[in-house]
Amino acid sequence: MAGYGQFCPVAKAMEVLDERWTLLVVRELLAGSTRFNELRRGNPKMSPTLLSKRLHTLERAGIVRRAGDEGHTRYLLTPAGEELRPVVEALGAWGTRWVGGLGEADLDPHLLLWDMRRTIRVEAWPRERTVVAFTLTDVAPRVARWWIVVRDGQVEVCDYDPGFDVRVVVTTPLRTLTRLWRGDVSWPRALRTGEVRLDGAVDARRQVPRWLGQSVFAGVRRPGDGEVLVGL
DSSP states (O other): OOOOOOOOHHHHHHHHHOSTTHHHHHHHHHTTOOSHHHHHHHSTTSOHHHHHHHHHHHHHTTSEEEESOTTSOEEEEOHHHHTTHHHHHHHHHHHHHHOOOOOGGGOOHHHHHHHHHTTOOGGGSOSSOEEEEEEETTSOGGGSEEEEEEETTEEEEESSOOSSOOSEEEEEOHHHHHHHHHTSSOHHHHHHHTSOEEEEOHHHHHHHHHHHOOOTTTTOOOTTOOSOSSOO
């Protein structure tokens, strides 16, 4: 990209970082994605060609390095890339606090379930295989049913019925589930207002908020907060 023609370190940094999607690729790497397809799942509206281009740019800038053999390539952050963690975290906190609106284009069940997968508290789940099913009431039928399966310390997200017994069914609009994960609304409030319905054994229903977890930014206070968003 063209430079800014300034000696200012902020300008020099932005010559590398302010191309479209670049910081979101870094965000995914910081969140633990290392494979090309994982990076795509974290940025589903980014074309493979553009992702490859951004990874090459980050590699040339010394922010990303490649590891592994051809066909099994992993993308890893260098020390310079890891040093961007507080930058990304600060942007996330700022965006949570001051840019709270969610448009229809911001809602994506594939991306939400991918992000939720990373906040699953495996240690809080039963030791035996446990399935939580989701029915999203405000999206097309083809993307309305999802399943999270936890077994042997591993988390799997399915967009098809895995065929196992379901412990709890969560019925809610995609918008509400997104807001719950972001910490925009609390589970007690969503259950009280009927925005979310849980079907299953009482003990399992009570555990759902603990099982699913929330975004790392869920605890960020918003201007005018009148309730504790993450307290259960």
